[in-house]
Amino acid sequence: MRSLLFALLLTTAGLCHAGVVEDCAADARERARKLLGFHFGSDEDFSIDDKVKLLAPIRNPASPKQKLEVLEVWGFLYKGQYRMHFIYSPSRSTPCLLIGQEIIEFAKL
Template sequence: MTRMPLTLALALLAVPALGAHAATKPSSNACAADAVIQAKKLLAFHTDDDDRAEVSGPAKPLPSIVNPANAKQRFDVLEVWGYVYKGQYRMRLEYYRLGNDCVLMGQEILEHASL
């Protein structure tokens, strides 16, 4: 009977150690200029090249994320906002920095709306 609470207590003590590698680390601003360029392309694709589409900069660095394929690598996450007529779009672009190069690894676009 006392074995179960002891096992549970040991498991709870181990949980913080597992999350230590995924600790919050800030993203770099190194790929910010490229993020704005790529955000314009993403918004144009998403809106079928609507001529009213605009992207505002600069890109805002968010906490980086762990590469799901390699826990020793991290991706910088940069947020850029775009607008089309009355619509607002939040775009997040994930980059891997390879030396001085910015390798675009992922893109997310979400319409900022209350439904």
């Protein structure tokens, strides 16, 4: 009985984790467009990949028991590729509460 309850709990947690992509994908893509525009100017000709990838959750540094959801979006400008991570706090009242973002150029130096 315990193992059945544990399996059900894991399945439910996985569905909530996966639900972040459906709920916040459009928000992440829009924020990616704004982030590239901030760094390179909004008049630049860049593109944002339609694919949004859900990464493993990370721990909140201020509250280690809380996990934060991470969505990855790629952007392209000229020959450059930019990986962006958008960090969301899971909240029932605000499903796409952005609390962090990072951008890095995908390049060999």
